[in-house]
Amino acid sequence: MKPGVEQKEEKGLEAKGAVSIPDDLEGVDVRRLMEDIKRRAEEKRAAGLYRELPLDELEKMRLGERGEVTIQDPLHEIIFNVELARHFAVVSSYYPIGARRTPLGPFILLAKKILRRFMTPYMDAVFEKQRQFNAQVLKALEVFREIIERERERGYKSGVDRYYAWVELGLGEDGGGHLSEAARRFPPEEEILHLWCGRGEFLEAAREEGRRALGVEEDPRLVRICQEKKLRVQQASPLDYLEAASVDSLPAIFLQDLGERGRLGDLLWILGALASRVEKTGSVVILNHYPRSVLGTEEAFGDPSLERLVHPQTMRALLLNAGFREVEITFLDHFREEERRAWMERLGCGGLELQDLEEALFAPRRYLVEARR
Amino acid sequence: MKGERVAFVPPRYGRTVVGGAEVLTRLLVEELHSRGWPVEILTTDAVDLNRREGKERFSDQVEVINGVTVRRFPWDRTRLTRRFHRLERRIVEGKRVSFGKQEFWCRSLVCSEALLSYLDKNADDYRAFVFIPYLFGTTYWGVKTVPGKSYVMPCLHDEPYARLEIFRRMMHSVRGIMFNTPPEMELARRLYGPDIPGKVVGGAALHPYHADGERFRHIYSLKGDFLLYTGRREKPKNTPLLVRYFCNFLENTGREVKLVLAGSGSVEIPMSFRNQIVDLGYLDERDKRDAYAAAAVVCQPSVRESLSLVLMEAWLAEVPCLVHGDCAVTRYHVERSGGGLWFEDYPTFHEALEFLLDHPEARRAMGRRGKKYLRENYSWDRIVERFQEVLEEGERKRGW
CATH class of the missing domain: 1.10.287 (Helix Hairpins)
Known part of the structure; x- marks a missing residue:
């Protein structure tokens, strides 16, 4: 067996009795591991750290504390x-x-x-x-x-959820420069909280931009993908996470495709919760699809988990109504020249010169909302 | 020799029958049938061997299940007299019971006179009779009826019944004994002497299966890690011990982890732990497999196992197992494979479970090692080959 590696930083007895596992997990020697476990158990038993009670006593103790227990x-x-x-x-x-x-x-x-x-x-x-x-x-x-x-x-799987759409069907949008752009909007010293972090593209972009970011995701499969990328992620319902956060406690929050999936009622609740949980000087950055862009909209709905688009003016009104002091909208993710040419050829209108139509077709694909308290 | 029928004699057999020996019989028989062996089942019409609830009977006397003919004979439900209970108590307490009284006690276990009579009259039509498991009237009296063609798959546990003289003599009178694991054979040799016939056959193998853990989590609203127990929920299987240890683990650690129980029987779950212990009852095969795939750890606390299909099913899903260290068989599997850990008391249970929950990478590695161990040691080709060897060895002794 190779030398063990301490898995957790622990103090006192914890550190002394820490169970070690080998570097090469495939070659893990369970007998050695069990010796470690027994040694640790013995030390903790000697220190009186285990409490082993019969079930009726446990029951009495717990019911005494909590009263009636309801099944969730x-x-x-x-x-x-x-x-x-x-x-x-x-x-x-x-x-x-x-x-x-x-x-x-x-x-x-x-x-x-x-x-x-x-x-x-x-x-x-x-x-x-x-x-x-x-x-x-x-x-x-x-x-x-x-x-x-x-x-x-x-x-189960009757609705196309994000994992199914992005990973199993391979229809997710790839992270682009707009994610780095969004990350740069946050002050470098603040820790960004990304709710519904998905596969962690924004967390990666934030890391590259030198920002600390923590993702919150409820789908365990997406959490696993983030963990495999060594990203900081917590498995929890973002709604519950937001609800549990205390007032004025969150300095920087990032959300992508807000209101574009799920119930509209949730969108209103989220904006209200953000308005109260974000610090007085904190900011929320939202990256959404811009419905004016015809081709951008077509691209966006290539992701079957997307249900609707929210117009930037609607988002602005909702944010102001929720209590944000200042809302700034920036358009980004412009079509590049070679993308324009490729689309023109695909549409069979290489000679199109009508300015208005071209603007509608090639309006920026996304808008970025910065809301400040 | 091939072409003659090989009859398996379990105390009960059916599509809905659960239990280690019964499932093992079904797996082995169906595998032999698929390989062209002429196999048959001779059994009683019992559905549930528990005497209080055992009123239900199979109505079909002859049934074909997955191509295998099953012949059922009426179960003689003898009245359990005060004398029987007195003897049972003495046996369990390890006190001396004379050979005659042991036979009297054994006559009250599940048996069928009609089955014995059929064995006696039709013995020549069969190549061999394989009795399974050792602790039933069908096996003891069946071996006495046709000793020259008898083989036993004992599914032996270290328990007071195994020490009875009647079973020692039975083991010496058969043509061959088919053990599931080396520890089971060692136990038999320790109890009955080193000269008993037979070898390790391996019991049964399982074919790899596809499972969808997320589906199971979705249907039963299970989030986060959970410990899974499948099988009969009863005291002899140590289910109450598992519940007690797990409740103490939750109380000591405050961790957000669940215990999911699945299978027949019932176990008392404290009201205050109802959100952490989910008792799903009997699950169909698809749900059970998905449950294995979704579990973080599978626990097998029983100390009376001769093979443990639960471990096999868990390892096929690449999930590590936590077993009781006092069970020679499950511990043997885990030590040899590296596919899990074991516990001996509450502190070791606590530490082993905490280690497994804290180290998902180690868990996955253990699961993979378990699967590899199965592939190398429990393949149908090897099991059928060893099964045939035991039959041929027995026939050579008989002078065929």
């Missing part, structure tokens, strides 16, 4: 209740009988047995109805579970 996911709630109902659904008229070891014991036992024999047919009739009822309730719960699972199954 409706499907988990139904699954739990189905299992519980299944456990209690078995109703039997049989019951064990016994008698104390007194001289009368055998006679009492006999009397009880006789009584049970006479009672059993009557009890069976009642219990049979109960069993039927339980079975029906259980069946109904199971149908609910099936319905939820079926709906989720159908929902």
Whole structure:
């Protein structure tokens, strides 16, 4: 085994007992690893760092702290209740009988047995109805579970999400110079927070521009891609992340394609949340597609996860309405000359000279919004 | 010799039947059938071997499942007398029980007089009878009925029942014993002597499968890392121990990690941990495979395993396993393959799980090593070859 590598910087006992893993993971020696684990366990046990309690004590402790526990996911709630109902659904008229070891014991036992024999047919009739009822309730719960699972199954990949569009279909837009341009809008000393960082193109551009940036992404597959690029990324719902941030705490935020996917209601909520969470002197930079550019729009909708475009004037009004003091819009990602020529040839209008039409066709593809508090 | 039927005799068999030995039988039989072996199943009509709930019976006496003929005989549901329970208690406590009483006790285990009578009358029509597993009346009385053509796949665990004299004699009377792993063979030799016939066959192999972990996460709303347990949820499989250790792990670390349980049976989950422990019950094959692909770690806490298909399924999905160190078989697999870690008590469980959760790269490497180990040691070609060797060795002893 190669010399171990400390994986975490730890202090005191933690550092002393840190489990080491070899450089060459394929050649990892689990026996050596287990020796390390046992040594660490022994040291922590000696230091009294483990608390091992029976389940009922743990339960008492936790329920005492939190009171009623609600299940967060409706499907988990139904699954739990189905299992519980299944456990209690078995109703039997049989019951064990016994008698104390007194001289009368055998006679009492006999009397009880006789009584049970006479009672059993009557009890069976009642219990049979109960069993039927339980079975029906259980069946109904199971149908609910099936319905939820079926709906989720159908929902899986039925909508084209960003990962599916960008990675599996390969239809994502490549990062261009406009990302570097956006990164340069932030002061170099500020840490930029990129919500919905996707595959991390902006994080890479920011790194190249000498900016520190942290991505927040909810899709674990996209997070994995960022991690493989050694980018700083946190797996979380950006909406939850924003909601959890305290007022006036975020200095610099970057968002791309804001409002172009998902519910419009979310857009309004996000702008409101940004207006309160961004520091008083902080700024938000938004990079969106510019709907005036006909060819830019065509290119944008090549990404099937995109649902709509938001006009820059709409965005400006929304930002001002949300409480931003100043909103500046810059157009960028202009068509280059060779791109123009290629498009002209593809459109079959090499001699097109109409200025207005050309402007509509070749308007800049993107706009950049800088909103300041 | 080929052309004569080889009959497998498990206590129950069916599409919906779960359980290690039963699944192993189905996998092996279907593989032999696909290779042109004339195989058949002789079994009882039991669906559930639990006596309280075991009222359900298979209605078909003869059924063809995936090309394999299954002949079912009525299960003799003998009344479990007070004498049986007294003997059972003495056996579990490791106290001495005479040979006659052991046989009486064994007569009450799952058996079928009709099956034994069929074996007796039709023995000449079969090349061999493979009984599986050791701890059932079908096996003990079946071997006594046709000892000259009997082979056993014992699926042996280190438990008090395995120490009974009736099973020692049974192991010596058969033509061959087919072990799943070297530790199982070592245990058998330790218990019954080094001269018992047989060798390690390997039990069963699994074909590589495609799985979609994201689909499983999507359907069951599972975010972040989770530990997976699949199989029967019951005390002998150490499921309650896993739940207790996991709850303590959560309490000690405050980590956002879940335990997902899947399989038959039931286990008590504390109310306050309902958001961290998700009990999905029985999953179909596709969901189960997707669950393996989605899991960070698969835990097998049972100490009574003779092969552990769970480990195989997990490694095919390149997921590392956390096993109980007191189980010679699962620990043997993990030590040899490097496909996971083991625990012996709560502190080692805590440290091993924390290590695996903290090191995704090491986890992936372990998963890959597990898969490689399966490819090298548990291929169908090798298993069928060794199966044939045991049969031929037994036949040579018989003077064929």
